[in-house]
Amino acid sequence: MKGSSLDRPERVDAMEQPVLLVAHHAGIVTLTLNRPTVRNALDLALARAIATTAQELAQDASLRLVVLRGTPPAFCAGADLTERSKMSPRERTAHTDAIAAAVEAIAELPVPTIAAISGACLAGGAELALACDLRFADTTARIGFPEVRRGIFPGAGGVLRLPQLVGRGRAADLLFSGRTLDAQEAFRIGLIDQLCEPGHLDTMLDHWITELRQAAPGAVRAVKAALQRVLTTDAVTLADIRSLRRALDESPEYEEGLRAFAERRPPSWANG
Structure with a gap:
């Protein structure tokens, strides 16, 4: 969006760009997960980049807001299971720990954080979104915790944060079944805070940023x-x-x- 406060990166060849894009604009930082060919799945490199960058941003006194988003077509499809399938059990645990560290680094940022969600937001990607203070999405968003269908469960804070947002019963439904919600249902139960049509996510974010700038x-x-x-x-x-x-x-x-x-x-x- 021309003139946006977010300086949203355009879609690029992931082979030519870092796995995490960082854009600064007047105290607003946008972190863009940039592995679009695998729907921004979290490999070790991306998880570590998120954690390191968030920890550095936490020391910036001029920081006002952090927006977390993904290069289209998705927000984040979760852990990179292709990478994980080639790991030993010990390596898989280290991979999970790296994702958990990334999620906690986002949660511990001292300023407001917004997950800007388009497309798939699943498993570890959904846990990243839960770690943010607010979740803004367009109607293409799909949110879910499918880990039980792979023999595990959310290991990066989802079991703790999801009940706080939607209540124990709804959290149990989602975590036990592993089903995926469309944007409308996620908005109805409070998992998404603001919802818009595709193409209007930046406008919605800019409006909220204008409101934020009025606050000390x-x-x-x-x-x-x-x-x-x-x-x-x-x-x-x-x-x-x-x-x-x-x-x-x-x-x-x-x-x-x-x-x-x-x-x-x-x-x-x-x-x-």
Whole structure:
């Protein structure tokens, strides 16, 4: 999309490009899985590239948002089973661990993350999407956890995160059966947060980015930290959350927000 905030890469020959494309635009980073001939399946190289890149991005104070997507025709079809079929059991475990590390690196990013989903989003690819804060998709999206049909189950956090999104019963249905949802059903049960027709995903993302830029970067990071505590800690108290909120009371961003309110103008954020 011309003029997009996302700088979406065009489809390219995977033999001539890295397995992960990274585009920066004014604090917005788009990570594009780039193995289109195998529907962006996660081999060791791609899993390690995602983990390393996400860990580096986590140190960037100017970062506002990370968008994760795949080079068409898919978001991510899961682990590269062709590669895995040639591995020893020990190597298969290392492959699973590498995918889990990639998923956790995305989950631990200190800023909002969005999975932009077109086409297949399956198995480890679906776990990557679950690790994001939001999932935006077009109607070509198909989401599922087919691991039980291969004799395993989701090993990169899907069993933990899926019930939090859709409830235990629906999660059990999907995980026990291994069936794949179309975009409409995934949206209906809350697995997809926003849904659009094909060709409109970038427009939907750009609209959300415009809304995000009106929010103070420090406040957004604090909200992300609070949500991470709520979702990953067994006993979170109001005092734990208030400690994150209290730190904002003396921040320059809060001062600017108050001034902008009094002066009836939009706030001007340092990393806006």
